[in-house]
Amino acid sequence: xxxxxxxxxxxxxxxxxxxxxxxxxxxxxxxxxxxxxxxxxxxxxxxxxxxxxxxxxxxxxxxxxxxxxxxxxxxxxxxxxxxxxxxxxxxxxxxxxxxxxxxxxxxxxxxxxxxxxxxxxxxxxxxxxxxxxxxxxxxxxxxxxxxxxxxxxxxxxxxxxxxxxxxxxxxxxxxxxxxxxxxxxxxxxxxxxxxxxxxxxxxxxxxxxxxxxxxxxxxxxxxxxxxxxxxxxxxxxxxxxxxxxxxxxxxxxxxxxxxxxxxxxxxxxxxxxxxxxxxxxxxxxxxxxxxxxxxxxxxxxxxxxxxxxxxxxxxxxxxxxxxxxxxxxxxxxxxxxxxxxxxxxxxxxxxxxxxxxxxxxxxxxxxxxxxxxxxxxxxxxxxxxxxxxxxxxxxxxxxxxxxxxxxxxxxxxxxxxxxxxxxxxxxxxxxxxxxxxxxxxxxxxxxxxxxxxxxxxxxxxxxxxxxxxxxxxxxxxxxxxxxxxxxxxxxxxxxxxxxxxxxxxxxxxxxxxxxxxxxxxxxxxxxxxxxxxxx
Amino acid sequence: xxxxxxxxxxxxxxxxxxxxxxxxxxxxxxxxxxxxxxxxxxxxxxxxx
Amino acid sequence: xxxxxxxxxxxxxxxxxxxxxxxxxxxxxxxxxxxxxxxxxxxxxxxxxxxxxxxxxxxxxxxxxxxxxxxxxxxxxxxxxxxxxxxxxxxxxxxxxxxxxxxxxxxxxxxxxxxxxxxxxxxxxxxxxxxxxxxxxxxxxxxxxxxxxxxxxxxxxxxxxxxxxxxxxxxxxxxxxxxxxxxxxxxxxxxxxxxxxxxxxxxxxxxxxxxxxxxxxxxxxxxxxxxxxxxxxxxxxxxxxxxxxxxxxxxxxxxxxxxxxxxxxxxxxxxxxxxxxxxxxxx
Numbered sequence: 044x045x046x047x048x049x050x051x052x053x054x055x056x057x058x059x060x061x062x063x064x065x066x067x068x069x070x071x072x073x074x075x076x077x078x079x080x081x082x083x084x085x086x087x088x089x090x091x092x093x094x095x096x097x098x099x100x101x102x103x104x105x106x107x108x109x110x111x112x113x114x115x116x117x118x119x120x121x122x123x124x125x126x127x128x129x130x131x132x133x134x135x136x137x138x139x140x141x142x143x144x145x146x147x148x149x150x151x152x153x154x155x156x157x158x159x160x161x162x163x164x165x166x167x168x169x170x171x172x173x174x175x176x177x178x179x180x181x182x183x184x185x186x187x188x189x190x191x192x193x194x195x196x197x198x199x200x201x202x203x204x205x206x207x208x209x210x211x212x213x214x215x216x217x218x219x220x221x222x223x224x225x226x227x228x229x230x231x232x233x234x235x236x237x238x239x240x241x242x243x244x245x246x247x248x249x250x251x252x253x254x255x256x257x258x259x260x261x262x263x264x265x266x267x268x269x270x271x272x273x274x275x276x277x278x279x280x281x282x283x284x285x286x287x288x289x290x291x292x293x294x295x296x297x298x299x300x301x302x303x304x305x306x307x308x309x310x311x312x313x314x315x316x317x318x319x320x321x322x323x324x325x326x327x328x329x330x331x332x333x334x335x336x337x338x339x340x341x342x343x344x345x346x347x348x349x350x351x352x353x354x355x356x357x358x359x360x361x362x363x364x365x366x367x368x369x370x371x372x373x374x375x376x377x378x379x380x381x382x383x384x385x386x387x388x389x390x391x392x393x394x395x396x397x398x399x400x401x402x403x404x405x406x407x408x409x410x411x412x413x414x415x416x417x418x419x420x421x422x423x424x425x426x427x428x429x430x431x432x433x434x435x436x437x438x439x440x441x442x443x444x445x446x447x448x449x450x451x452x453x454x455x456x457x458x459x460x461x462x463x464x465x466x467x468x469x470x471x472x473x474x475x476x477x478x479x480x481x482x483x484x485x486x487x488x489x490x491x492x493x494x495x496x497x498x499x500x501x502x503x504x505x506x507x508x509x510x511x512x513x514x515x516x517x518x519x520x521x522x523x524x525x526x527x528x529x530x531x532x533x534x535x536x537x538x539x540x541x542x543x544x545x546x547x548x549x550x551x552x553x554x555x556x557x558x559x560x561x562x563x564x565x566x567x568x569x570x571x572x573x574x575x576x577x578x
Numbered sequence: 579x580x581x582x583x584x585x586x587x588x589x590x591x592x593x594x595x596x597x598x599x600x601x602x603x604x605x606x607x608x609x610x611x612x613x614x615x616x617x618x619x620x621x622x623x624x625x626x627x
Numbered sequence: 628x629x630x631x632x633x634x635x636x637x638x639x640x641x642x643x644x645x646x647x648x649x650x651x652x653x654x655x656x657x658x659x660x661x662x663x664x665x666x667x668x669x670x671x672x673x674x675x676x677x678x679x680x681x682x683x684x685x686x687x688x689x690x691x692x693x694x695x696x697x698x699x700x701x702x703x704x705x706x707x708x709x710x711x712x713x714x715x716x717x718x719x720x721x722x723x724x725x726x727x728x729x730x731x732x733x734x735x736x737x738x739x740x741x742x743x744x745x746x747x748x749x750x751x752x753x754x755x756x757x758x759x760x761x762x763x764x765x766x767x768x769x770x771x772x773x774x775x776x777x778x779x780x781x782x783x784x785x786x787x788x789x790x791x792x793x794x795x796x797x798x799x800x801x802x803x804x805x806x807x808x809x810x811x812x813x814x815x816x817x818x819x820x821x822x823x824x825x826x827x828x829x830x831x832x833x834x835x836x837x838x839x840x841x842x843x844x845x846x847x848x849x850x851x852x853x854x855x856x857x858x859x860x861x862x863x864x865x866x867x868x869x870x871x872x873x874x875x876x877x878x879x880x881x882x883x884x885x886x887x888x889x890x891x892x893x894x895x896x897x898x899x900x901x902x903x904x905x906x907x908x909x910x
Contacts, residue, residue, distance in 0.1 A: 105794070106793045107785060107786065110787075111869075112870060116866070116868075153600045184868075185868075190825060190865075192823065192825070192841060193824040193866065193868055220608060220611070221604075224603050227603060228596055228603065229596070229600075254607050254611050254614075256614075258611045258613075258614035258618070259615070259618050262614070262615050262619045265615075265619065266622060277622055280843065281842065286842065288622060321701070322707040322711065323711075324712075325713060326714075327712070327713070329713065351837055351864075353838060353843065353845035353846070356741065356744045360737055363737070367729045367732070368729070370725060370729060375722055379718075381691050381692050382717070384696065386708040386711055387699045390702070399696070403692065406688065406689075410681040410684070413677065413681060414674070414677050414678065414681065417673055417674075417736045419670045419673055419739040419740050419743060420736075422670065423674065423836065425827075425836055425864065426827060426836075490657065490659045491653070491658075492660070494829070494862050494863070494864045496866045496871060497871060498872050499793075499872050501798070501799055501801045502653070503653040503656055506653040506654050507656075
């Protein structure tokens with residue numbers, strides 16, 4: 044750390060960088076590590092997506108055509124684990140690495156070598172997890188929620204599951220510590236907290252959530268490990284343990300985790316909508332407070348994931364009310380984004396298109412979330428495709444579209460080239476149409492009574508499952524455009540200046556495109572910071 | 579880089595103070611994470627009594 | 628091999644999309660069932676209430692968004708009003724109105740929940756045990772106990788590459804060898820537990836879904852309308868291993884007299900067999 048700073052100060056040459064494999068394996072540069080995170084996330088997105096395609100293939104029509112039910116359960120379990128821990132979380136960390144130092148006027152992350160470590164844990168964690176497909180008993184099949192006693196029945200892949208969760212957890216805790224420490228200590232003089240871009244704010248709050256809840260997940264799986272191998276009975280009723288206790292601990296992690304997955308998307312959308320509305324974000328401070336209150340509330344709503352376990356009436360009422368309360372700050376955010384567009388001057392480049400799809404479709408996911416909060420109705424929705432539709436609306440057109448919006452927003456900054464806007468617009472429309480064909484019918488399936496996590500179903504569910512599968516294949520294929528557009532943009536394209544977008548504000552747009560290998564080695568002046576802060 | 583974008587470099591003393599703050603807060607958050615990990619396990623152990 | 632399967636899927640798609648709809652079409656199955664108990668209808672009403680509330684909010688919010696997208700376009704020469712950065716009055720309004728709507732929805736929801744949780748004055752108690760993969764029903768006061776599994780026809784058709792078209796199987800995956808039998812107009816209390824892993828007993832028409840957890844006994848109840856005897860179907864709703872998708876629930880609701888006769892008959896059948904049948908091997 045000390046040498047690193049001295050090293051930076053000694054060389055004012057911004058673009059010297061190590062070459063060959065050493066540049067990447069030994070990297071302590073936030074941009075290179077960010078790139079590696081993003082490539083890793085994209086790879087996992089396609090592996091997890093491949094699992095999703097296989098799931099939709101088996102569900103295309105009733106009857107078992109392709110897979111044994113056990114393998115199907117492995118597919119659903121691994122799809123979730125890979126997408127959540129492999130695609131979304133590293134994707135956000137990659138964007139944080141790239142953008143936070145540039146946005147707060149810092150030369151790099153506060154802990155560059157820790158940064159290298161937290162990235163390089165991930166390939167090992169996922170090699171361990173994915174190779175569990177090839178051990179006796181197959182990959183974990185107890186659901187990503189890993190409820191005991193079912194997950195304790197896992198075969199040889201059980202320890203692989205537990206240790207890969209430990210590794211992923213360690214990676215994201217270290218990454219989160221780095222983000223918090225960077226934001227708290229590395230801001231340029233004059234970059235006050237309430238001048239920070241919303242992406243930095245949402246990531247700061249996300250990082251706090253990560254530091255608080257990832258250890259809780261690690262604790263839960265550790266206890267399961269000792270239950271399996273060392274004769275403890277934390278979660279085994281026969282030995283005086285409590286299987287429901289696992290669910291409480293898991294969802295104490297799991298609900299904040301939901302916001303870990305989506306808050307950075309809130310931040311990105313809060314930057315893109317003002318940019319393409321050519322108007323400052325409406326209610327900046329209200330947005331910050333809304334995110335903070337969502338984060339706070341996320342700690343006291345966990346049991347709404349488990350209304351059917353048989354909780355006391357008072358507990359059910361409490362969790363229903365606290366869950367409904369989340370709709371208030373979330374509503375504030377949606378209203379503020381809408382008000383930002385009101386009386387703006389809108390244009391519809393790909394980042395804006397994805398942000399608008401986020402706005403509409405995340406809101407639909409919010410509505411179904413509100414319905415799920417109503418306990419008596421939840422008794423009917425719980426563990427059906429209605430829930431599957433709900434969380435995919437929040438995670439795909441919510442989180443994933445938010446992330447893609449961010450990539451399309453900053454890609455010209457990273458590469459110095461504008462990407463193929465026409466192709467990216469095609470990518471948008473195909474994604475936006477197919478995502479609805481894929482997930483909207485799942486609301487019907489759930490209400491009609493189809494449970495989730497089943498490999499085969501009664502024939503009255505056949506029609507909408509077929510529609511959903513066709514939508515799934517279309518969505519999956521459309522995503523192939525995404526890496527192609529990025530690859531093409533990296534290779535070349537129309538050169539752009541500092542600002543890729545007419546209405547963009549912020550310190551990252553004060554740097555050249557692509558930015559030098561070491562940017563903001565001397566912090567930006569107050570004047571530049573003031574110009575960047577759009578509000 | 580545009581020259582107007584740059585203000586005076588941080589002084590050596592300021593850099594050292596920042597480095598100390600970074601280290602201290604990183605260790606603090608690491609300790610918090612460890613406390614959550616162990617705390618929850620201990621909590622369940624106590625509950626089992 | 629795989630290609631042949633994909634071909635058959637394509638043919639199935641063509642068949643389904645063709646106008647000649649098959650017997651059990653699912654296109655119209657879009658909404659929750661109203662069910663056959665007082666509680667299930669209350670749940671349905673709550674569901675529709677919150678659905679319409681969401682629709683109305685959606686029309687307003689999406690309306691404003693679409694209006695903005697259409698009206699304030701740069702290509703139409705819209706000039707941004709960059710002074711519009713916040714407005715306390717508006718922000719208070721759109722914080723307070725949602726709170727009021729939420730309170731208005733929480734009240735009926737809480738009232739229904741209190742009713743659901745009232746397990747007093749039950750007239751018949753049945754212990755329901757979920758196991759891998761089926762259900763055991765134990766009529767606690769009458770010494771009647773039996774297992775309920777997926778029926779043979781479905782079980783044969785659901786094998787990988789069985790060659791049997793599920794459409795030809797009656798109530799594919801929703802039929803059992805021995806249903807749970809209960810009388811109409813009787814407050815039936817279920818004591819639900821699990822033998823190995825967690826299951827969940829769900830019959831949508833009764834509005835009952837409760838987890839079957841090893842080491843715990845959960846309570847649930849239902850009271851079917853007098854004029855609604857019949858067969859009601861549900862499924863296990865908590866992932867419980869390989870055959871989670873293949874442990875349906877069927878409840879045969881009979882008139883009180885029919886039920887009494889059935890129970891008496893069943894009790895005499897089971898008398899000589901002193902110990903109940905051993906639990907099937909769980910592994």
